[in-house]
Amino acid sequence: MNLIRAILMGVISWVLVFFEVSILMFGFNIKSTDKSIIHYILFPIAIFIPTLIYFKKPNLKTGAQQGLYLGIIFFLVSLLLDTLITIPLFVNDFSFLLNPYHLIGLAESLVVTVIVAETKRLHELS
Numbered sequence: 001m002n003l004i005r006a007i008l009m010g011v012i013s014w015v016l017v018f019f020e021v022s023i024l025m026f027g028f029n030i031k032s033t034d035k036s037i038i039h040y041i042l043f044p045i046a047i048f049i050p051t052l053i054y055f056k057k058p059n060l061k062t063g064a065q066q067g068l069y070l071g072i073i074f075f076l077v078s079l080l081l082d083t084l085i086t087i088p089l090f091v092n093d094f095s096f097l098l099n100p101y102h103l104i105g106l107a108e109s110l111v112v113t114v115i116v117a118e119t120k121r122l123h124e125l126s
Contacts (some may be wrong), residue, residue, distance in 0.1 A: 002060065004013035006070055009050035010077030012023075013109070017078075035101060043105055047074065047112040055120045062124060067117025071110035078106065 020042050024030045033039045054070060055062055081095070087096055098104060 001058070001066065001070055002054075003073070004022040005054060006073040007077055010074040011055040011081070012053075013047050013050040013074055014078050014081045016049065017043060017105075020046050023075070040105075044108060044112050047109045048116060050074075051113045053068065055117060062117050064114050064118040064121075067114035068110065070117065071113035073125070074109050074113060075106050078109070087093035 018057075021033045021039065024033045024036060024039060027040075028037050030038070051067075051070060051074075054060075060066070082097065083094075087094055
C-alpha cells in the first residue's frame with residue numbers, strides 16, 4: 001500500500017463528497033442530504049473515482065484486503081477532515097459523527113473500495 005497516495009485519494013474523495021453535498025444543499029435546495037436518495041446515488045461515484053485512480057498505478061497490490069485497507073484510510077481521512085472542517089464551520093455539533101446516515105455513508109465507502117480492488121484483482125487474473 002502506498003500510504004501517501006491513499007491519503008491523497010482519501011482527501012480527494014472527501015472533497016468530491018463535500019462538493020456533491022454542497023451542490024445538493026445549495027444548488028437543489030435539499031436541506032437533509034443524508035436522507036436524500038440522490039446523495040446515495042452520487043456518493044459511491046465520489047468514492048469510486050479516487051479508488052479507481054489509486055489502483056490505476058501499476059505494481060500496487062489489489063484485492064479485497066487492499067480495498068479494505070484503502071477504505072479504512074478513506075474513513076480516517078474523512079473523520080479527520082469532518083472534525084477539522086465540516087463540524088466547526090457548518091454543523092457545530094460533534095454528534096454529526098455518530099449520525100446513522102453518516103455512518104451508513106462511511107460503510108458504503110468501505111464497500112465501494114473493496115469492490116473496486118477485488119474487481120481489479122480479478123481483472124488482472126484473467
